[in-house]
Amino acid sequence: MSGGLSDADKRRTGLVYHPDFLKHDTGAHHPERAARLIAIIEKLESSGVLERLIKISPEPASLEQVEYVHERSYIESVRNVCERGGGMLDPDTPVSAASYEVALLAAGGVLKAVDEVFNGNLESVFAAVRPPGHHAERNKGMGFCLFNNVALAAEHLKRRGLKRILIVDWDVHHGNGTQSAFYDDASVLYFSTHQYPYYPGTGWFDETGSGDGRGFTVNVPLPAGCGDAEYVYVFQEVLKPIAVEFRPEFVLISAGFDPHETDPLAGMRVSSETFGVLTEIIKEIASGSGMVLALEGGYSLSGLTESVWCVLASLLGDFECDCGISKMEAKAAVKNRVAEIKRIQGEYWGL
Template sequence: MNFGYSEACLAHDTGKRHPENPDRLRAIRQALTRKHGVEYVESPPATEAEVTAVHDGGYVTEFREFCEDGGGNWDPDTVAVAATWDAALESAGLAEWAAKAALSGEDGRSTPFALGRPPGHHAVEDDAMGFCFFNNAAVAARSVIDEGEAERVAILDWDVHHGNGTQDIFYGDDDVFYVSIHEDGLYPGTGEIDESGEGDGEGTTLNVPLPAGSGDPEYRSAFDDLVAPSLLDFDPDLVLVSAGFDAHRHDPISRMRVSTEGYGMLTARVRELADEAGAALGFVLEGGYGLDTLSDGVAMVHEVFDGMEPVVPDEEASEEVRELIAEIRDAHPAFESDADA
């Protein structure tokens, strides 16, 4: 794979005790040194105009001035220093690079993966939260649509937390399909199944809030029975994966049970789905707070594109998850034709 990376993202120093710290990128880089076929790419930072395409201009100005004043605690969880402004623009720029590289035809062993931080999917239109300042995947999606490089973008968010910011930004839009598989009830408490979009965007948000303890079989079923058919029906030009690795069974801040091999399975599934849809495919880093599990997860994504075939679990999903899937299929607008059949 080709990995977008910038040293500027290390300068966003949240402190050693903060779970979202520069060691996350260092651990990923270290794990990838043991893999062949890894290429690193630098890209231009996003511009203020590009981030204000999805964020309120007043918020963007306030954030820049906050960093110019030395930063501090934006909220109890979200920390900035003077260098965070540049790091956030670099992180958004790396996501734009991933989207544009994918659309330009980079696939297979050249599939792009943006290794930026701070992460993005909790950043709403007019505020930072959950370690996030700019919504990187949203900036990338809106950029390629506005520039005419794509008409429709699907964002698949497999981070263990619901991407409330991505949902918020595109909730009324019909050209971005947002689907999130996340742990039910975890921060930030959004992502219920009845949150499906509004106005022109009705039906273009799909939430799959899995119960705590869900693992590889549950994620496989959610992907096969909900994600794949709804994305194929949307017919995107580009699929962006908001790739968090904090649903791993050993991540310190979640209760999910996905294995490293399970992330390989999800990677293979989304690659097959993009191929079937005739869509470009790129990845954007989100969460993951156990350094070993995060770095192993990213390395697993790379290995799948380098030819590894991950093991698919034989077990069925739990009865609770099978019932949840049936409930979503009955209620969500994306599956209305199935209900009528």
């Protein structure tokens, strides 16, 4: 279909990374630590994947760009805490002297990823950034998050004229900050799977948007213990039909790997391979429109690195899974939950 292009040219995949991301110092015992990114890069290097990725060097987001989503007073308060040498934004969210600059670099990295794909230079990008973003609210940092990288990217795409942006948030926690940024906005469809009840407490399935945004928030709260069959079932039964009807011009993924079976914080049982399967499903939905994934959570180093490797295998076009996930049967409780969500979302979508 693309004439003489080689497979490599057809599947140009980028990676955002910068060693300064390691300078956001959360202390010796915090799960969201620099070792996460070191482990990811080591795995990509040792497996030969790193050399196949187009490296994107991030630049810091401007204050004006961070203000797409956040209040100036909040941005300045983060800067002030860091200038004083660090402190706590909330009981879970330590910042160090460098954290403000690092958070700008993380946000700017996701914005640059979006530009590279929007301009047609790359088909997809994985942004290995920290600190993560999806809990960050307009005027509040929380849950390890300072600035909402993915929400800023969606606002950036709106300013480039896009009218239909899909955000898929598969982190095990609900992305309260992203949901609230677009709750009344029909141009950004926010879809989230998350453990419920669990931190931060939002994301029940009756939260479907407000005003013009009614039906453009799709929450799939799941009980602890869900694994491969349940996640694939939800993506096929809920995300796929809604996304196909929405026809996204761009897909952003809040890629948290804390639903992994080895994650020390959460209670899900998702295997590394399933993150590749979910990426395959999203690639099908995106069908040629751009895809950018931004790292959120994921606190088991082995689970994180293997899962990211599977995602990149999918983006590079050589993911193979003979694990039989698609033939597995989802638990009845999850099928019932999905039926309830289809009933509620059926008011807005042809489910």
